[in-house]
Amino acid sequence: MLERHEVEAFLTLAEELHFGRTAERLRVSTARISQTIAKPERRTGIPLFERTSRRVELTAAGRRLYEGVRPAWDQITGAFEQAVASGRGLTGTLRVAFVPFEDAPPLRWGLLWRADNATARLRAFAEAAHDLAGTA
Amino acid sequence: MLERHEVEAFLTLAEELHFGRTAERLRVSTARISQTIAKPERRTGIPLFERTSRRVELTAAGRRLYEGVRPAWDQITGAFEQAVASGRGLTGTLRVAFVPFEDAPPLRWGLLWRADNATARLRAFAEAAHDLAGTA
DNA sequence: TGTTGTTACGGGATCCGTAAGCATG
């Protein structure tokens, strides 16, 4: 089965037919798109795209897969966003700061976390924000 | 958005309403199911299940999400399996052996790999076999 | 020859199982 990031890369590349633009839309490197597309192709033995360094097009199998997956994927993302939207009761603005040293000056607003494990916390926050906002 | 394994855990638990049976069906530990369910709940702030150590039931949001996701997920898995099935030309049986030492007796059938990186190769093989067979 | 897709490689995050903890009926 396809992973979530594989589905997103596949659908985006099927629409853009260009690795660079796909990477840009998905905010990752083109190298990652290349490998993310190649992995399920190698796993199944089924090429989804025919590409040279100048042209990218869907194979017949790739086109059928796209047509089968695209509407269902929209359905799933829609159901998820609706669940999140209907589940939250109040709306507002949250400001967040990361303080890289211990004796930083106090803040007057928002949350304050110590910098321990800062990247992990920032990542978790970004994920939650993404889900709650419905946008990147 | 939900990861692939999160979707599968959610759908299975929504049907079984039991962490142990869900883990069994998905061939993972119950501890993993617990964390896999908890993670999107914490990420979004929306409980999907109401559970004690004696009872598991869907919340209202969980039920709506299930109804929105279940048919679309079947659609995606079906499209993927169909792409794989239509993409393979010949069918047959493949037997595979892993030989843990260098001068093992020769085999008369199937593939033979050295034991270098055996777990990685076995994993890759299992993934490919899963996709090609459409079963566990 | 420049643009675009691929391969190599190292680091960080995450998934996973085992084992211990805890709570419900």
Place this chain on the structure above:
DNA sequence: CATGCTTACGGATCCCGTAACAACA
């Protein structure tokens, strides 16, 4: 008090970006 969900922890895997490489027009 026994079943069953959760938390703690260590290890393997995988995702990701940077950088070097390859190939097409």
